[in-house]
Amino acid sequence: MVEPASGADPAGAADGVAEALDRPLPEGVRRRVVALVADAFGGLTVAELPAQLRQYARFTPTRRAKFAGNAMAAALESDPLFRQRIGERLKESQPELTGALESGSPPAAADPVDVAAAAYVLRPVGWVKLVAAAGEEAQRADAERADEEGRRELERLREELAGARAETRAENERLRAELDAARKDAESLQRKLRSAHSDIKRGEAALRRTHGEIDAIKAEAAAQAASAEAESRRLKARLGEAESVAEAGRRAVREGRSVEDMRLRLLLDTVLDAAQGLRRELALPPAAQRPADLVDAVEPGRMSPKDIAARALSDMDPALLDQLLALPQAHLVVDGYNVTKTGYPQLPLEKQRLRLLGGLSMLAAQTGAEMTCVFDGAELAAPVLLAPPRGVRVLFSKPGVTADELIRQLVRAEPSGRPVVVVSTDREVADGVAKSGARPVASALLLKRLSRV
Secondary structure, three states: OOOOOOOOOHHHEEOOEEOOOOOOOOHHHHHHHHHHHHHHHOOOOOOOOOHHHHHHOOOOHHHHHHHOHHHHHHHHHHOHHHHHHHHHHHHHHOHHHHHHHHOOOOOOOOOHHHHHHHHHHHOOOOHHHHHHHHHHHHHHHHHHHHHHHHHHHHHHHHHHHHHHHHHHHHHHHHHHHHHHHHHHHHHHHHHHHHHHHHHHHHHHHHHHHHHHHHHHHHHHHHHHHHHHHHHHHHHHHHHHHHHHHHHHHHHHHHHHHHHHHHHHHHHHHHHHHHHHHHHHHHOOOOOOOOHHHHOOOOOOOOOOHHHHHHOOOOOOOHHHHHHHHOOOOOEEEEEHHHHHHHHOOOOOHHHHHHHHHHHHHHHHHHHOOEEEEEEOHHHOOOOOOOOOOOOEEEEEOOOOOOHHHHHHHHHHHOOOOOOEEEEOOOHHHHHHHHHOOOEEEOHHHHHHHHHOO
């Protein structure tokens, strides 16, 4: 059980009233008390030590004070027996100081902190006053040291300030002298500069006169040379223009002939295939046509216009697309993203393209028609690494050109008369290609047809 400050020590009480500190130990006194306990600690056996301090028995006094200081101070305060044992060791090590304290007259030459620490351990009558007096003495000594240090620091700062002021005055004087010298140099330079400006102006005037004379001579020589070469330049210019016109004409003829030959050949192939298909469809005999064949009439077994109208297909019937692709030299142009975003918009763009191109490849293999799939290049964040499937031409629009415009260019590039089918739900695209002779169909129709592939 922890006892009060007076413990059970009769020496620590007067008239039955226990002495106790009303404030914590001054820090200096506390450090000295811990040092006294650490020194006297080694003279005790392990059994004489409080249980919480036995683990520090083998430590040196310095390490003991460092690591067990708080524990030793607490044990000294709460354990009267431990305090008594420490006091006995203190009496053995400092008999004069302890004897003076017990007699009630501490030596005047002793350090107040040592006196307070010994009084705290021995607890003689009036020890609280000794501790308080030591704390006040320590504070007063600290204050005096602080005042002395402050005075020395103030004196040092005053000396530094005086030196700085002297240096500042010397520097100001030096700068003034340099400024005066710089002003004199500037005035001299200004005079020299004004003189140089006057010389330059006179030189420039003379140079201008010389340049004028040279320019007049050059102008006269140039006029004479111009009159001699004018006719030659005119003839060379006319000759160059004539050669440019001739070359442009030849190039236009070559390019026009090449494009027209290609268009004409494709149209001729279309007409031939259409004629052969018509011959097979009508089962015409190889015999030549006779005049009687030109008479307009309905022969037995032939279909009338009413029968032909009855065979018309719906615009959303996949069989209609099959009939269009069965035409000779048919060309199917597909607005790629218009179809994929109609059929499967939830997929990423890459998977949309792959799914559509796979279906078009199988459709091309079934029908044999030419197929071109157009995608909008504005959707691309980077170049597309795509191997076009067999039988399908894959195109991306250039920057600044939409897929709709590229489709119209493809339709205009075909010869008039070739069957071209454009798949797009965009009404503007459908109307535009229809004016160019192509047949527009809805994206849903192609999706229905591809679902049967």
